[in-house]
């Protein structure tokens with residue numbers, strides 16, 4: 001499927017949805033399940049393209065991974081049993097696969113070569129290569145090892161103390177995964193909390209890991225043991241429907257079984273701050289992760305300021321938050337989000353271009369944007385820049401435009417939300 005024309009909705013959104021499994025947690029479950037000895041079962045696994053790239057990478061090491069719908073069964077004898085892949089590992093469009101796998105590869109005494117699609121080849125890898133080289137792994141890649149394609153010779157790592165220079169869970173996770181097999185202790189410190197799924201899951205798999213005041217320590221003493229992982233719904237996917245319900249007049253929608261880890265719930269704080277009704281029920285914790293149902297009730301929105309420590313808690317939701325801001329009274333300012341320029345595309349430029357074409361008033365800045373509301377969005381033609389989050393944001397924008405929205409290419413949505421349009425139909429009966 002390539003371009004698509006979407007018409008506005010004419011009735012409020014209502015009902016319940018269960019969005020697919022969390023992308024970050026699905027990647028980590030496959031990684032740790034493959035590194036662990038024994039059997040790991042994963043339920044509610046995200047079958048999006050990105051997570052499949054992580055599965056395929058471990059299959060190339062000889063790990064048995066059986067898939068039945070959204071359930072996976074991994075059987076492994078641990079990293080000692082891995083075979084050296086005969087062909088390069090392909091990471092597709094997935095930054096998480098690339099950065100976390102470089103941490104894994106750094107710890108394996110094997111030669112591997114890795115590559116990605118054009119978008120991934122333009123994303124910086126030096127942020128993980130630099131600390132992993134300090135631990136003793138060897139990397140050779142484009143621009144002195146800053147970009148894929150890359151060759152890795154790992155093994156015999158030693159622990160390091162590493163202060164994160166960027167607010168990135170991918171970098172933190174890569175160093176911790178290296179630390180899993182390094183001699184001595186590896187310590188990562190972060191000034192601002194970033195998503196902590198790696199820490200939660202490493203603990204659940206039996207790793208020797210501790211965490212206090214932004215200091216995470218891991219030692220390699222213990223072998224990981226296979227476990228059962230149930231993946232919560234992805235709050236980053238739910239965010240599209242939370243926002244849809246927040247901007248379509250008269251809507252009330254419940255997102256069931258959504259991941260509510262505090263390091264990911266910035267979208268809820270912002271929607272509340274802008275005036276949306278948000279109620280949480282059935283909250284419970286499993287494997288260190290919090291799950292719950294989120295009910296959104298549409299209410300008049302007002303502009304806000306989004307900056308500082310909340311940014312890593314909602315970084316992937318900023319495209320759809322920008323859409324919400326076009327419907328808010330007054331001005332919304334997004335700052336401290338320069339990382340948006342290093343995602344699947346430059347998301348500051350892509351958001352500005354897409355929403356401006358639909359009739360919004362946005363000024364891009366070096367590290368964010370200023371959005372003036374309220375704008376009656378007109379509709380029109382817009383480009384998704386091969387970026388799943390931009391494509392879904394534009395699709396949700398079409399709910400409230402006066403005319404049609406034509407998106408150039410929606411195929412990227414498969415990266416994180418394979419049944420997105422089926423779910424759109426469930427709550428809008430639109431197509």
Ligand SMILES: O=C(O)C1=C[C@@H](OP(=O)(O)O)[C@@H](O)[C@H](O)C1
Pocket residue numbers: 023024025096167168169170171173195315316339
């Ligand atoms: O660790 C992860 O699973 C992710 C971390 C974030 O990236 P950074 O680590 O680059 O901030 C996020 O944008 C990405 O979608 C997933």
Ligand SMILES: C=C(OP(=O)(O)O)C(=O)O
Pocket residue numbers: 023050093094095096097316343344389416
């Ligand atoms: C940035 C994203 O993912 P990744 O870094 O894994 O490509 C995302 O899913 O929005």
